[in-house]
Amino acid sequence: GQNIDQPTEMTATEGAIVQINCTYQTSGFNGLFWYQQHAGEAPTFLSYNVLDGLEEKGRFSSFLSRSKGYSYLLLKELQMKDSASYLCAAMDSNYQLIWGAGTKLIIKP
Amino acid sequence: GAVVSQHPSWVICKSGTSVKIECRSLDFQATTMFWYRQFPKQSLMLMATSNEGSKATYEQGVEKDKFLINHASLTLSTLTVTSAHPEDSSFYICSAPQGETDTQYFGPGTRLTVL
Numbered sequence: 510g511q512n513i514d515q516p517t518e519m520t521a522t523e524g525a526i527v528q529i530n531c532t533y534q535t536s537g538f539n540g541l542f543w544y545q546q547h548a549g550e551a552p553t554f555l556s557y558n559v560l561d562g563l564e565e566k567g568r569f570s571s572f573l574s575r576s577k578g579y580s581y582l583l584l585k586e587l588q589m590k591d592s593a594s595y596l597c598a599a600m601d602s603n604y605q606l607i608w609g610a611g612t613k614l615i616i617k618p
Numbered sequence: 619g620a621v622v623s624q625h626p627s628w629v630i631c632k633s634g635t636s637v638k639i640e641c642r643s644l645d646f647q648a649t650t651m652f653w654y655r656q657f658p659k660q661s662l663m664l665m666a667t668s669n670e671g672s673k674a675t676y677e678q679g680v681e682k683d684k685f686l687i688n689h690a691s692l693t694l695s696t697l698t699v700t701s702a703h704p705e706d707s708s709f710y711i712c713s714a715p716q717g718e719t720d721t722q723y724f725g726p727g728t729r730l731t732v733l
Contacts, residue, residue, distance in 0.1 A: 551724040551727040552724050553724070596661075
């Protein structure tokens, strides 16, 4: 079956760095997406990876290893506004998105 | 990025009534749109895929006669919750894929409360 695993909750300190991991198993693969969702709001797109390696976008970076079925989202210089849920989603061979349950990130001062 | 709007943002209705939610892609065309439902502190659940000019594809367990989907044009999909009951109260969110990577862009969501 198709599956996405990511931690339920993580806590980090303002100004620090945090890495949110995601492992996936899909029928075929057409890319890995990360979204941010603040409480009570809709998800917003953060990043897309389809090739192995690191994609950097400001304070956020996303990494993919296709052979390991693994991705991570790296957040640097954490700010209080980064407190949110981070959703990992993998696109299968039918271009369907398989969603993880999300990782709730709590930032402490 | 692509912009998707939803209307209304929130709605309160009486049990037994029907509620229509609109999803529009504002700066791009979408032959496909997705409808999700999210209960408090739970993950996104895909309800159905809306297809322009043809029938929607519903996920297992979603009643097609209760959640009517119409994709009337390349920029508009509607979800009608018929004969709503309190258990239908939820956050309904649409998305539309855009670009070569089919990245899904989400509308702001509609919070439905059925009394």
